[in-house]
Amino acid sequence: MSEVPAxxxxxxxxxxxxxxxxxxxxxxxxxxxxxxxxxxxxxxQGGIAAALAPDDDPDQHxxxxxxxxxxxxxxxxxxxxxxxxxxxxxxxxxxxVPFDREGSGWQLGREGGHQRARIVHAGGDASGRELxxxxxxxxxxxxxxxxxxxxxxxxxxxxxxxxxxxxxxRTTGRGEVQIETPDVVLATGGIGALFAATTxxxxxxxxxxxxxxxxxxxARDLEFVQFHPxxxxxxxxxxxxxxxxxxxxxxxxxxxxxxxxxxxxVHPLADLAPRDRVARRIWxxxxxxxxxxxxxxxxDASAWRQFPTVRSLCLAHGIDPRVQPIPVTPAAHxxxxxxxxxxxxxxxxxxxxxxxxxxxxxxxxANRLAxxxxxxxxxxxxxxxxxxxxxxxxPRTNVAAQSVVLAPAAAEPxxxxxxxxxxxxxGPVRDEATMRHALARIDAxxxxxxxxxxxxxxxxxxxxxxxxxxxxxHHRVDVSPDSSIHQRIATPAYGENN
Ligand SMILES: Cc1cc2nc3c(=O)[nH]c(=O)nc-3n(C[C@H](O)[C@H](O)[C@H](O)COP(=O)(O)OP(=O)(O)OC[C@H]3O[C@@H](n4cnc5c(N)ncnc54)[C@H](O)[C@@H]3O)c2cc1C
Numbered sequence: 001m002s003e004v005p006a007x008x009x010x011x012x013x014x015x016x017x018x019x020x021x022x023x024x025x026x027x028x029x030x031x032x033x034x035x036x037x038x039x040x041x042x043x044x045q046g047g048i049a050a051a052l053a054p055d056d057d058p059d060q061h062x063x064x065x066x067x068x069x070x071x072x073x074x075x076x077x078x079x080x081x082x083x084x085x086x087x088x089x090x091x092x093x094x095x096x097v098p099f100d101r102e103g104s105g106w107q108l109g110r111e112g113g114h115q116r117a118r119i120v121h122a123g124g125d126a127s128g129r130e131l132x133x134x135x136x137x138x139x140x141x142x143x144x145x146x147x148x149x150x151x152x153x154x155x156x157x158x159x160x161x162x163x164x165x166x167x168x169x170r171t172t173g174r175g176e177v178q179i180e181t182p183d184v185v186l187a188t189g190g191i192g193a194l195f196a197a198t199t200x201x202x203x204x205x206x207x208x209x210x211x212x213x214x215x216x217x218x219a220r221d222l223e224f225v226q227f228h229p230x231x232x233x234x235x236x237x238x239x240x241x242x243x244x245x246x247x248x249x250x251x252x253x254x255x256x257x258x259x260x261x262x263x264x265x266v267h268p269l270a271d272l273a274p275r276d277r278v279a280r281r282i283w284x285x286x287x288x289x290x291x292x293x294x295x296x297x298x299x300d301a302s303a304w305r306q307f308p309t310v311r312s313l314c315l316a317h318g319i320d321p322r323v324q325p326i327p328v329t330p331a332a333h334x335x336x337x338x339x340x341x342x343x344x345x346x347x348x349x350x351x352x353x354x355x356x357x358x359x360x361x362x363x364x365x366a367n368r369l370a371x372x373x374x375x376x377x378x379x380x381x382x383x384x385x386x387x388x389x390x391x392x393x394x395p396r397t398n399v400a401a402q403s404v405v406l407a408p409a410a411a412e413p414x415x416x417x418x419x420x421x422x423x424x425x426x427g428p429v430r431d432e433a434t435m436r437h438a439l440a441r442i443d444a445x446x447x448x449x450x451x452x453x454x455x456x457x458x459x460x461x462x463x464x465x466x467x468x469x470x471x472x473x474h475h476r477v478d479v480s481p482d483s484s485i486h487q488r489i490a491t492p493a494y495g496e497n498n
Contacts, residue, residue, distance in 0.1 A: 006391050007146075009166050009179055011153050011208065012187030014039035015128075015377035016356025018135040020185050022095075023385025025144045030179060032151045034171050037132055038203045039189045040357065041374070044128025045244040045309055046111055047121030048092075048378070049371040050085035053108055056116040058082040065372060068113040068274045069336075069365020070472035072221075077343060077363040081372065084379040089120050092378065096134040098122050100306075109306075110249040111370040113274045117249075119371045125244050125309040131374065151177070153208060155405040156184065156215040156352065160395035163351025167403060182351050182392040185384065186212055186339065187377075190357040191225070192239070194457065195332035196423035199231050199242045207406060208358045210456045212339045215404040217347040220340035220360040223464035226368055226473045227428045228333035229278035230254075230294055232326065234317050240331045241313040243294055245370055248272060250303050252296035255325065256285060262292060276367050276428065276473045279330040283428040286329060293325035330428050334373060336364040336473065337463070345384040351392055355381050366472020410451035417441070418448055422457055426464055431478035435461050 008024050010017045013033035021029045033039075051061040061082040066073050089106070093099055099122050100107040109119040122130035139145050154176065155167035165180040188208025192200025213219055230248075231240035248254070248271040254262040266281055267273035282292040304311060304322060314321040338360035345353045345361070356377045363376060395401075410418065425438030439461050448454045470476050 006181045006183070006394065007179070008183050008185065008388050008391075009181050010185045010187060011166070011168075012039065012189060012356065012358070013136075013139075013147070013149075014041035014187060014189055014356060015131060015135065015374050016381040017185070017187030018132075018139055019378050019381025020187060020355060020385040020388070021145050022135065022138055022142060023382040024388050025142060027144060027389045027391070029145045031139065031145055031147045032153070032168055033149055034152050034203055036136070036149050038201055040192075040200055040204055041128045041132050041377070043199070043201065043239075043242065044131070044374055045125040045242055046246045046371050047109060047119040047127040048085075048089065048131075048374045049114065049118050049369065050089045050120055050375070051082065051116070051118055052086055052089065052106060052120065053117055056118055058085065060116060061085065061118060064114050065369045066365065068367050068369035068472075070367060071365065072362075072472060073365030074362030077361050080343075081363055081376060081379055085375055088375060088378040088382075091382070092131065092134065095138045097131050098134075100124065109246045110272070111245045112248065112269070112272045112278065113369050119246065121246075124306045125246065128374065153186075153188065153211060153406070155403045156211060157401055157403050158215060158349075159397070159401035160399045161350065162393070162395050163349065164395045164401055167405075182394045183353070183388055184351060185345070185353045185355060185388070186358050187354070187356045187381070188358045190335040191456070191460075192332040192335070194419060194422055194453065195426070196419040197231065197329060197331040198239050199228050199331045199333045200239055202238070205453070206456050207452065209338055210452045211404065211406045212347065212349070212352060212354065212358075213456075213459065214406070214452075215349055215352065217349045217352055217354070218340040219337065219459060219463070220362070221337035221366075221463075222460050223426075223467050223474045224336035224366050224472060225332055225426060226275055226334040226336060227279040227283075227330040229275055229282050229330050230328040231331035232313060232317065233292075233329040240329070242333075243310055243326055243328055244307065245275075247294065247296050247299075247307060247310060250299055250306065252294050252299065254278070254282070254328070255293045255295050257291040257293075274367060275333075275370065276475065279428045280475055282328065283330050292328050294328050295325040296321050297323055297325065332423075334368050336360065336366065336368055344387055345380060353384060353388070355384050366474060407450065407452040407455060410448045410453050414445060414447040414451070415453060417445065418453055418457055422460070426460060428473075428475060430464060430474065430476050432465055432476075433478070435465050
């Protein structure tokens with residue numbers, strides 16, 4: 001009797017998980033997620049970066065990626081990412097992503113930190129939604145994939161020092177499933193929902209990262225959190241709608257309450273400076289009692305046709321951005337850190353793989369270049385799927401197995417506090433006293449301190465305290481600027497390329 005090969009279990013069905021699942025054919029894949037389209041992928045507006053213009057090439061894309069990442073990136077992986085980009089766009093187009101066209105080619109936008117127009121988009125600023133729809137359609141017709149929605153990761157089963165299976169629970173009501181497999185891929189997205197101000201959906205809570213670390217995977221670069229400089233500032237709203245950077249690429253200007261250009265003299269690229277620089281400028285303005293507005297009133301009607309999502313989001317909150325400036329605030333947006341993985345997506349725990357925002361391969365360095373993360377999900381997700389076509393090594397079954405279960409979750413009122421402390425302590429501008437204060441408050445909170453969210457928050461704070469320098473998105477005001485290699489590397493790189 002021939003044995004049925006173990007399935008590949010993929011947890012997470014955003015761009016990364018879908019790409020893994022599709023590429024793993026013909027191996028049987030069980031693809032789990034909490035809910036359809038609940039991840040960050042559906043919210044992506046700007047698009048995907050690829051060097052496709054005649055005046056562009058992957059080396060320039062790599063140079064911009066390294067400059068944004070403060071050269072903290074893994075250069076070999078950056079090269080793999082940018083060289084894989086044009087083919088990734090063709091692969092997506094072949095799966096039905098309706099990229100916006102201009103003449104005989106694709107329309108290319110420009111975003112912060114990019115020296116060239118290289119952002120491919122779909123449905124104007126509905127790129128993520130279109131991408132998700134096309135890949136979900138491809139998954140629905142792929143005979144090797146069994147898709148299961150309404151499940152949340154609960155445990156990882158370990159045996160013989162490696163992954164032996166995974167446990168998932170129903171998100172609504174009762175029901176659990178245990179699956180034996182030597183290969184689990186976590187593609188569970190980022191951690192933005194742990195912050196008071198965020199552009200991330202509620203599901204970007206870091207549960208996948210927390211359970212991987214509890215099971216023995218290593219963390220990397222946890223302190224690097226990117227803050228999007230321009231979320232729509234609507235008090236009390238979660239997530240905050242994103243006002244895409246592409247709007248600044250099309251000519252919108254950040255202004256203070258007096259109408260002065262906020263980024264003038266701050267960086268050679270002014271409004272298109274890397275996100276951390278723009279976010280810190282706005283954070284300082286707001287902290288000192290000022291205001292920050294994005295003025296897009298000079299855009300003409302044809303430019304506005306590219307931004308239907310931003311326009312309708314603003315209108316829904318009583319702002320007509322064609323004639324009024326848009327109030328903006330920084331917000332937690334993307335996690336560069338995560339489960340440490342090697343070039344093949346392998347964590348330290350044999351059999352446990354990670355890809356997409358939950359992972360940290362080092363490709364984004366200390367700060368992600370805009371529109372490189374959907375790209376990461378496609379390029380690295382497909383490669384990982386191809387590698388996992390063959391089942392990995394099964395554990396010896398004559399040794400004891402153990403299940404690592406996620407600690408209990410905190411209740412909502414405690415989480416509200418946690419988000420505020422993380423926002424104050426791990427926001428765009430940091431110092432040790434505020435971070436230690438956040439740690440102490442978390443430890444002293446009876447309803448919070450034993451939760452998995454508190455455990456993860458501690459690891460984030462301790463990583464940020466341990467890095468005693470300013471680098472990329474991690475900006476410390478309590479360390480001497482001389483210890484900041486960011487200042488030495490990032491600024492000249494922009495000057496030279498201009
Ligand atoms: C508003 C916004 C705009 C953005 N715009 C762009 C852009 O224009 N270009 C760009 O490149 N990037 C953009 N990004 C970043 C990009 O969208 C994300 O980094 C990327 O989509 C992450 O993809 P992912 O597959 O790793 O995770 P996600 O798309 O977040 O998917 C996570 C999946 O994991 C599942 N999941 C999570 N936790 C669990 C659990 N515990 N158990 C079971 N399942 C779980 C979820 O159900 C979901 O299916 C944007 C992000 C935001 C928030």
